[in-house]
Amino acid sequence: MSNSEKVKRNHLSPKIKIIWSLNYIVGFIILILLLILFSPYLEDMFNIKLYNILFYVIIGLIILFVPLFIYIELKYRNYVFYFTNKMITIEKGIFYKTKYVIPYEKIQNANIEYTLLYKLFDVGRVVIETAGTNLRESEITIEAVDKPEVLLNLIMKKVREEEEELIELPENKLYEKLIKSIITRLDKLENRINKLEKEKGLKKKSTKKKKR
Secondary structure (H helix, E strand, O other), X not given: OOHHXXXXXXXXXXXXXXXXXXXXXXXXXXXXXXXXXXXXXXXXXXXOOHHHHHHHHHHHHHHHXXXXXXXXXXXXXOOEEEEOOOEEEEEEOOOOOEEEEEEHHHEEEEEEEOOHHHHHOOOEEEEEEEOOOXXXXXXXXXXXXXXXXXXXXXXXXXXXXXHHHHHOOOHHHHHHHHHHHXXXXXXXXXXXXXXXXXXXXXXXXXXXXXXX
């Protein structure tokens, strides 16, 4: 049996399909409300009544519902995560595949986040903070999972086991690992400083525009 066959591939909670569906439905409702709000302008511009606009929009949305639900199902099936001896891997995407490989030694922290919908459906997302070399890789999220505390504890257990292995290494290899760890932590600190500076720069630009 190969390594790939031994690895258990985990999916998100099936409830995420309902959450994604609700997000899209809310978007459609906002679209309809905007059409109602701007209906006087649309009626003048296109010489068409509001009820005709809403009719065509609703028909269009009904036609889109079937491919939308197929898309949600494919999105769910293609979002997997799994653990190996040295790392956690997250794969997602239908047409454009994204794969995150996170060595346990690079994990700095992990926590659980809840949105309003997540609380409603009793799921949570696990955010993994790593010593990534860029901002995109410094925080990686595993979306809605049932019992996120169990997943969080499992990740931190793997991290502790990796740290214990480091202590048992020969002295020269231990120094090498420690140096790498210090470098990755410095990289993460630099990324955070860059992020703060960027946010500060954007705030300054917005205040200058207001003064003008």
